[in-house]
Amino acid sequence: MEKVLSRFAAVSTDPYTALTTWKQDTGRKIIGCFPMRIPEEIIHASGMLPVVMWRGNEAVTLGHSYVHNFNCGLTRSFIDDVMKEKLNFMDGMIFYRSCLQAEEIPSTIELNAPPSHFLYLYLPPLYPGIPFRDFLIQELKRMKQRLEEWSGQEITNESLNNSIEIYNKNRSLLKRIYELRKKRPGTIKAREMLAIVHSSMLMDKEEHNSLLESLLPELEGRKELTGDKIRVVLSGGLCQTPHTAILDLIEETGMVVVDDDIYTGSRYFANDVTLGDNPLESLADRYMKKTPPDPTMGDWNTLWTDYMVDKVKENSAKGMVSLLIKYCPPHLCYYPDIRRRFDKEGIPEVLLEVEHEIVSLEQVRTRLQAFIEVIKGGA
Amino acid sequence: MRQQFKINRLATTGLMGPMVDKHWEELRTAKERGEKVAWCSGVPFIFAYAMDMKCHFMAGYSAYCAGRKAAEQILEIAENTGELPDTCSYHRLHMGMAEAVKNGIPVKEDVILPIPDLMIAGRVCPEMSHYAEALYRKFGIEVVGIELMTPYQESDYSFLEPFVERQFKEVLIPKMEEVCGKPFNYDRMREILTVLKKVATIRNECLEYFKKVPSPWTLWDYGVSLAPVIYLMGKPETVPYYEKLKAELEDRAKNNISAISPEEKYRVFWDGxxxxxxxxxxxRKITSYGANPISGRYPWEMFPRPDLIDPEGDPVRTFVKALYTGTMLGNNMAKPGLSLMDKIVPEYNIDGIIFFTAKSCRIWKGQMTMLNQMERRYGIPGITLEADMADGKMFSEAQIDTRLNAFFEVLEARKEKRRWI
Structure with missing residues (x-):
């Protein structure tokens, strides 16, 4: 078990080595996808490896010659990695806009250090009206066609459905691990869970599935945490990984994470794709699901706050930790609603504004300790 | 002692204030006359105008509010009601204004907005839709969403236009008809486009005068004159305004009168x-160096291709064409933006570029790349000024002064290399 967990942690903390090795071993192409919405299954069906773009593991230096320092960590860090030639193993990159900063990356890369293959997609918001779904399918077709050109391999309905099955299996295995954590909090540390999900974004899915299958029974045998730990839910980190040091701090200060609403967590594997005769339409249907609510998707009717409150209640959690990535406009614009709603519900919530650069952990510790006092005071 | 410079003000631009004030006053008092009101981000306000709704335009209103020195007060209301300070200042302005009106918090009277019957979320940038979504959640105001994606590159126009046209026809127009209780007025839309075409054509003739050395007007003058080619769209009085402006520029050009007195020392591209x-x-700061900003991406995105507007045909289709093929919605992206600069920098004899970067808004993409590219391609230096379009807390005056000083020292040192002397 520890070997599998170490493997996941190694991939998550050093994807550069893991992917370079994978590429050398397999001779296959790697395609970077901007986080959140790109249907990786289509890339998988083309025989190439889709990997979700990540926030790197070092301070931004060269990147600041290409992007303003008041952009979010993912934007700055990804551009920095490209300019430092750390991502040369990526054969292609696919972008779309989820926010204004997501629009900054593609042209910066294409104009300064273009990969061999490059695609900018227009993925629409979840606005009511038939034109949006039609346009989405049109864009997925364009993506499929481009991937066929890049890989020299036709993507058939059969191969796409096969990839969808592999991805659905991965989602169901990840869900089982989450269920296990819910039932037996503390069995899996927050940083371990992050590595499990994050490595799924960076590894061949079949290999990840097989590792998860070997891991699950062993995790089930792990001892549950004992003691008076405060159950909390994490939310935020819409498209990038939170610092593991902060996750550790949450646990060190006396809390246990029972569930989450973060991208490198439950949001990544939230919905399966229904298999059907037209797999592109099936992928579009998954894209158009309104849950978990996503503040980047323009859906004003499905309340993210309802989803968060339900998550806290169904997990019998005592509070929620909001991880707001510094300069993340969709989260910034939504946050006042979250604050108001949690106040109204009488559920403690704490805001941690997190940056790509090293944050002051002692400051975070103080906030978390105050948060615990609030929870205990209300208990 | 440093040479003293000043701007020779144009007489015509003084006529714009009352026109703009009248627009916002008509909107402010619309409910008293029983008129329907919409708030709109992006350009779909033309559809509200065609239905005789009074409609605000998000960026235009924010500019007006900031220009009327009301932003600080409204931003404070927003922050007191939970908005976070890094959020887009235009978003915060609208959240603060809605809060003030709903809860009777006093604000400067001339910037008050009535709570709308409909919010048209024209998603040119996602933040432009977040305020509508937030106001729906907070006050239950009805929303209609339109995706006005910014084209990444020129070759994408062809498949973006049919999607936007469908959204206007299948989503927005039915919603306007439902809210207003009457059929959409295509003829009125044609009338508005007819006036817009005329005004934008004369405006383009005025822009030609920026090419003259010295230039008879400044970007500041043009900034004041933007409303007729955007939210005053279709107002008949906008035509004589631009006719007067053109005549004044013609006269200045004939008599070789520079906008900067006693001389135009540097010609600057203002980005953002x-x-x-x-x-x-x-x-005042820029003028004090004898510099004249004469072009920029933002002012160049106001219907630059009036020749593409065909009011006699399908008004929706021609409007969409003006937005995409007409390059109205693309300049803020790096690739189309670079194409524009490649055209403008040599044609307008630009000496240097000031990249104005708003800390709460990242809509002007590619600035750092452009800075590098312009230096490489034309030997034109550039600087970035970090500030904000409305929030005074987001900039340090001393830092801006230091950067401007350094920038103009570089321009002075490169004077000999100027292409246009």
Whole structure:
């Protein structure tokens, strides 16, 4: 078990080595996808490896010659990695806009250090009206066609459905691990869970599935945490990984994470794709699901706050930790609603504004300790 | 002692204030006359105008609010009601204004907005839709969403236009008809487009005068004159305004009168938003070096291709064409933006570029790349000024002064290399 967990942690903390090795071993192409919405299954069906773009593991230096320092960590860090030639193993990159900063990356890369293959997609918001779904399918077709050109391999309905099955299996295995954590909090540390999900974004899915299958029974045998730990839910980190040091701090200060609403967590594997005769339409249907609510998707009717409150209640959690990535406009614009709603519900919530650069952990510790006092005071 | 410079003000631009004030006053008092009101981000306000709704335009209103020195007060209301300070200042302005009106918090009277019957979320940038979504959640105001994606590159126009046209026809127009209780007025839309075409054509003739050395007008003058080619769209009085402006420029050009007195020392490209809340402040600073900003991506995105507008045909289709093929929605992206600069820098004899970057808005993409590219391609230096379009807390005056000083020292040192002397 520890070997599998170490493997996941190694991939998550050093994807550069893991992917370079994978590429050398397999001779296959790697395609970077901007986080959140790109249907990786289509890339998988083309025989190439889709990997979700990540926030790197070092301070931004060269990147600041290409992007303003008041952009979010993912934007700055990804551009920095490209300019430092750390991502040369990526054969292609696919972008779309989820926010204004997501629009900054593609042209910066294409104009300064273009990969061999490059695609900018227009993925629409979840606005009511038939034109949006039609346009989405049109864009997925364009993506499929481009991937066929890049890989020299036709993507058939059969191969796409096969990839969808592999991805659905991965989602169901990840869900089982989450269920296990819910039932037996503390069995899996927050940083371990992050590595499990994050490595799924960076590894061949079949290999990840097989590792998860070997891991699950062993995790089930792990001892549950004992003691008076405060159950909390994490939310935020819409498209990038939170610092593991902060996750550790949450646990060190006396809390246990029972569930989450973060991208490198439950949001990544939230919905399966229904298999059907037209797999592109099936992928579009998954894209158009309104849950978990996503503040980047323009859906004003499905309340993210309802989803968060339900998550806290169904997990019998005592509070929620909001991880707001510094300069993340969709989260910034939504946050006042979250604050108001949690106040109204009488559920403690704490805001941690997190940056790509090293944050002051002692400051975070103080906030978390105050948060615990609030929870205990209300208990 | 450093040479003293000043702007020779145009007489015509003084006529714009009352026109703009009248527009916002008509909107402010619309409910008293039983008129329907919409708030709109992006350009779909034309559809509200065609239905005789009074409609605000998000960026235009924010500029007006900042120009009227009301931003600070409204931003404070927003922050007191939970908005976070890094959020887009235009978003915060609208959240603060809605809060003030709903809860009777006093604000400067001339910037008050009535709570709308409908919010048209024209998603040119996602933040432009977040305020509508937030106001729906907070006050239950009805929303209609339109995706106005910014084209990444020119070759994408062909498949983006049919999607936007469908959204206007299948989503927005039915919603307008439902809210207004009457069929959509295509003829009125044609009338508005007819006036717009005329005004934008004369405006383009005025822009030609920026090419003259010395230029008879400044970007600050043009900034004041933007409303007729955007939210005053279709107002008949906008035509004589631009006719007068053109005549005044013609006269100045004939007599070789420079906008900067006693001489135009440097010709500058201004990238990014115009700093609406601090226009006078920036104009004075830049002018003090004898510099004249004569072009920029933002002012160049106001219907630059009126020749593509065909009011006699399908008004919706021609409007969409003006937005995409007409390059109205693309300049803020790096690739189309670079194409524009490649055209403008040599044609307008630009000496240097000031990249104005708003800390709460990242809509002007590619600035750092452009800075590098312009230096490489034309030997044109550039600087970035970090500030904001409306929030005074987001900039340090001393830092801006230091950067401007350094920038103009570089321009002075390169004077001999100027292409246009």
């Amino acid at each position: 938003w115009l700093p609406w809340g601090f226009l006078g402040q920036f104009a």
